C-alpha cells in the first residue's frame with residue numbers, strides 16, 4: 001500500500017513492507033542471496049545485481065526509515081558509527097571543518113577528532129544552545145557540517161533545531177541531527193530544517209538490544225546520491241538479518257516510545273523527591289531548562305533520565321552496582337531498563353576532554369517494564385547509600 005499522508009504508526013508498519021507477490025506472505029521474506037541472476041548480460045531484474053549494492057531486505061528497511069523521518073532517501077549501515085563515517089566521507093574533504101555540540105556522544109567525538117582529525121578535517125565543540133558561540137565557531141573555519149544532538153547524551157540538554165538550522169544555513173553549511181535519543185516518533189528534525197538525520201538504530205529503533213545498526217536519512221536527491229555512492233563503494237552495509245530485525249523493531253516504535261516516556265516521567269519525578277539526589281536531568285520535568293522547548297519540538301520527552309547524586313562519585317557507583325531490574329550495561333533504548341555510569345563506560349573516551357561528564361552522574365534508560373517495579377528497584381538500591 002502507499003503510505004503517503006498516513007500517520008506515523010501506519011507508516012512504521014507498512015512503508016516498504018509490501019506482501020510477497022508469489023505466496024502473499026504478509027511479512028516479506030528475508031533475502032540472504034548475495035547475487036542475482038541476470039536475464040542476459042546486464043539484464044538485471046529491478047536493478048538487483050550484488051548484495052553490497054542492493055538487497056531487498058535492506059531496501060525495505062530504508063524505505064520504512066525514510067517514511068518515518070519524512071525524508072526521501074534512507075541508507076542503512078552496519079552500525080551508527082559506520083553510518084556517521086560514511087556520511088562524513090561522502091560530504092567532507094581535507095580542510096573542511098565540523099562544528100559539534102560540546103556534549104556529543106563520545107564515540108562520535110572520537111570518530112571526528114581521532115580518525116578524521118588525521119585526515120585533515122578540523123572540529124570545534126561548542127555549546128549549541130549559545131547562538132553567539134555557535135555562529136562564531138561556524139564562521140571561524142570552512143565549516144561544512146554542523147552536528148547536533150537533542151536531547152543530548154547524557155546531559156539531556158535540549159537545543160532548538162530550527163534555530164540551529166537557520167544559523168547553519170546562513171553560513172552555507174549543512175545541519176546533521178543525531179536523532180537516536182528522541183527517535184522519529186518524538187521528533188522529526190528534517191521538518192524542522194535539518195538537512196540530514198543520523199541514527200544508531202541499535203538503540204530505540206531496533207529496540208530489543210539484539211541488533212547493531214545505523215542509518216542516514218535525507219530529503220535531497222543530490223545528498224542522497226553522494227551518500228548512496230559511499231554506502232555502495234565503501235561497503236559498510238548491514239546484513240539482511242540485521243535489516244530484518246531492525247524493521248521488526250521499527251514497526252512497534254510508537255507504542256514503545258509512549259511507554260518509555262511514561263515510565264521515565266514517573267522515575268524522574270520519584271528521583272526528584274529524594275534527598276540523596278542533587279539533580280534530575282529529564283526534559284519532562286517542568287524545572288528542566290529545556291522543558292518548554294522540548295514541549296514544542298518533541299511529541300513526548302522520551303525514555304532517558306540522567307541523575308546526579310549529592311554523595312558524589314561513590315554514591316553513583318553504589319547505586320549502579322545495586323539495582324536488579326535495571327541492568328548495569330552500555331547502550332540504551334531497549335525494552336529492558338539499563339543503567340550506565342557514563343564517566344567510566346559510554347563516555348570513557350572523552351574523559352579529560354572538554355566533553356567529559358560529571359562523575360556523580362548515572363544515566364538511566366527506562367525500559368517498558370512496570371514503572372512500580374523500576375521505582376521499587378531504585379528504592380532498594382538507595383538503601384545501600
Ligand SMILES: *Cc1c(COP(=O)(O)O)cnc(C)c1O
Nearest residue numbers: 079080081105178180200202213
Ligand atoms: C550509540 C550511539 C551512537 C553510535 O552508534 P553505534 O550503533 O553504537 O555505532 C551514535 N549516537 C548516539 C546518540 C548513540 O547513542
